[in-house]
Amino acid sequence: MEYFARQGYDTWCVDMEGYGRSTKDRDNNAPISFGADDCYAAAQYIQKLRGSNRPLLVYGISSGALRAALFAERHPEMVARLALDAHVWTGEGSPTLAERRKRLPEFQAKNRRPINRDFVFSIFNRDHPGTAEDSVISAFADAILKLDDSVPTGTYVDMCSKLPVVNPEKITVPTIIMRGQWDGIASMDDLIEFFRRLPNPDKQFAVMPGISHASMQQKNYRLVQHILLSFFSQPAPVYRG
Numbered sequence: 001m002e003y004f005a006r007q008g009y010d011t012w013c014v015d016m017e018g019y020g021r022s023t024k025d026r027d028n029n030a031p032i033s034f035g036a037d038d039c040y041a042a043a044q045y046i047q048k049l050r051g052s053n054r055p056l057l058v059y060g061i062s063s064g065a066l067r068a069a070l071f072a073e074r075h076p077e078m079v080a081r082l083a084l085d086a087h088v089w090t091g092e093g094s095p096t097l098a099e100r101r102k103r104l105p106e107f108q109a110k111n112r113r114p115i116n117r118d119f120v121f122s123i124f125n126r127d128h129p130g131t132a133e134d135s136v137i138s139a140f141a142d143a144i145l146k147l148d149d150s151v152p153t154g155t156y157v158d159m160c161s162k163l164p165v166v167n168p169e170k171i172t173v174p175t176i177i178m179r180g181q182w183d184g185i186a187s188m189d190d191l192i193e194f195f196r197r198l199p200n201p202d203k204q205f206a207v208m209p210g211i212s213h214a215s216m217q218q219k220n221y222r223l224v225q226h227i228l229l230s231f232f233s234q235p236a237p238v239y240r241g
Contacts, residue, residue, distance in 0.1 A: 003225050009057070009232075010050070014042045016067065018112070018152035029111040030152035032165050035067035036074060043071070043078045055080040057232045061215065062086040062185065063155035069166040076172045083228055085178040086185055086213050089194040091163040093187030096126065096213075101160045108157055112150040117141045127212035128182035136217050168194045174202035176231045178224070180211035204231060 001011045015022040016038050018030035028034065039058075047053050058079050060068025065087040072079040091097045107113060120141035124132045158165055177195050179188065195205045206227045208215060215224045 004229070004232075007229060007233075012042070012046055014039065016064075018154075020147045027111070028152075029154035029157060031154035032063065032066045032070060032158045032162075034154070035063070036070035039067055039071035040075055040078070043075070047078075057081050057083075059083040059085065059228060060087075062213065063159070066155075066158070066165060069171060072173050072175075073166060073170045079173045081232055081234075082171065082173050082175045083178060083231060084175065085215055085224070085228075086180065086183055087177060087191065087194070088159065088186035089164050089166065089168070089190050091159060091186070092190050094185055094190070096184040097159055100156060104157070104160045107153040107160065111153060113153050113156070114150045115144070115148065117145065120144060123214055124212065124217070127180075127184040131180075131182065131210060131212045131220075132214070132218045140214075140217050168197040169199060171198055172200055174200055176204040176206060176227070178206050178208060178215065178227060180208050180213060180215055180218075182212040185213060202237070 001013055005011045016030060016035045017026070017028075018024050022038075043056055046056065055078050058068050058072060058081070060066070060083070062085070065084040068082060069084055069087065072082045088094060088097070117138075121137055124137050175198050177191055179186070179191055192205070195203065208220065208223055208227065210220045211218045211224070215221065218224070
């Protein structure tokens with residue numbers, strides 16, 4: 001956020017219901033669909049505060065990418081450009097989801113699941129250890145665990161039993177798919193087929209070398225910043241045919 005603010009962007013970060021500083025008092029597991037609703041509410045708030053209905057540049061990572069994609073599918077008029085990092089479509093060929101499905105009954109039985117420092121480290125080490133500095137992961141864990149000792153189960157339930165939750169053919173805004181070289185959340189074939197079905201010709205597919213899942217906290221984070229800034233600052237085409 002600080003990087004993009006220094007580039008002159010008005011930068012916002014949204015906590016979904018059940019996470020961080022957002023409310024956690026409703027009886028639900030905060031599924032992807034609710035997260036897309038949260039994105040819509042946040043977008044309305046931002047536009048009202050700015051006094052402008054100008055569409056937003058939207059970035060989402062992991063389950064946040066699914067929320068952002070579903071928000072863009074429902075409200076394309078509010079999205080100028082869409083960046084999906086560590087995204088998943090059908091889940092076919094995903095080693096991470098194959099392991100996660102083994103615990104699906106556990107996730108379906110409750111609204112929240114516990115998290116701890118070992119869990120945060122597993123996000124970075126499950127695909128390819130060494131892509132992030134331990135000191136960075138530790139600081140990341142400190143920030144998360146200061147706010148939460150558990151998180152909603154909705155994203156896990158959706159990813160393990162309800163994919164696909166997004167229809168690429170209905171995402172009409174300019175879109176970039178950002179995939180870490182070693183990210184296990186989605187296979188390359190799964191994402192390429194999603195990309196192929198995006199109807200807007202203003203689209204990109206970026207493979208990020210040396211990166212696994214949580215790209216912004218990895219050793220190669222400057223690659224991520226460069227790719228995202230390049231996409232967000234790309235000029236509109238003069239000729240569209």
